[in-house]
Amino acid sequence: MLIQAAAESTAEPIPRTILSELIDDAVTAIPKVISGALFLVLAYFVIKLALLLTRSVLERMHPADQTLIVDLSVTIVGLFLWFGAVLAFLKIVGLGDVAASLGTAGGFVGLGVAFALKEMIADTVAGVYLLRDPDFEVGDTVETASVTGTVTRIDLRKTRIRADDETLVVLANRDVEKKWTKQPTSVGDAQATPRAE
Known part of the structure; x- marks a missing residue:
């Protein structure tokens, strides 16, 4: 107790x-x-x-x-x-x-x-450069990554190019930014304009 x-x-x-x-x-x-x-x-x-x-x-x-x-x-x-x-x-x-x-x-x-996400980041950084580049715009004819065609759209990660055979090719911006060449589009363009480094 x-x-x-x-x-x-x-x-x-x-x-x-x-x-x-x-x-x-x-x-x-x-x-x-x-x-x-x-x-x-x-x-x-x-x-x-x-x-x-x-x-x-x-x-x-x-x-x-x-x-x-x-x-x-x-x-x-x-x-x-x-x-x-x-x-x-x-x-x-x-x-x-x-x-x-x-x-x-x-x-x-x-x-x-x-x-x-290093590849996605590389695409985004390349996309910023492509969007800011006055020589690479929608409507331009370019040759890049074994594709020649008209740029139809530039996003942060992808660039869409309409090839000469009318197929739509979607490329990663890092591949486009590495090397591209602007093709002459009018009589005033005497030669292709290479990408400035």
């Missing part, structure tokens, strides 16, 4: 201690959570403004037919800004170690994704 009473007396304060610690931790965490929520609201508006400004500047730099470059650039800027905002939020709410680990892991994941 005495042992049971002693066990009950020591067992009863433990739940109260855990509950009081939980309440104390919640009270301590409330200002951090409120600060984090306010930061996220502010970050949302700042990032929206930054993306609008980025889009505005890029649209002035690129002609209307190069909206793919603008969209890609704005998306990349947005990803970096939101990743930084999430890391800052974690730091504000007291999870600095998680933020540091997430930042390091994000770097390694980024390297892995870049390695896995």
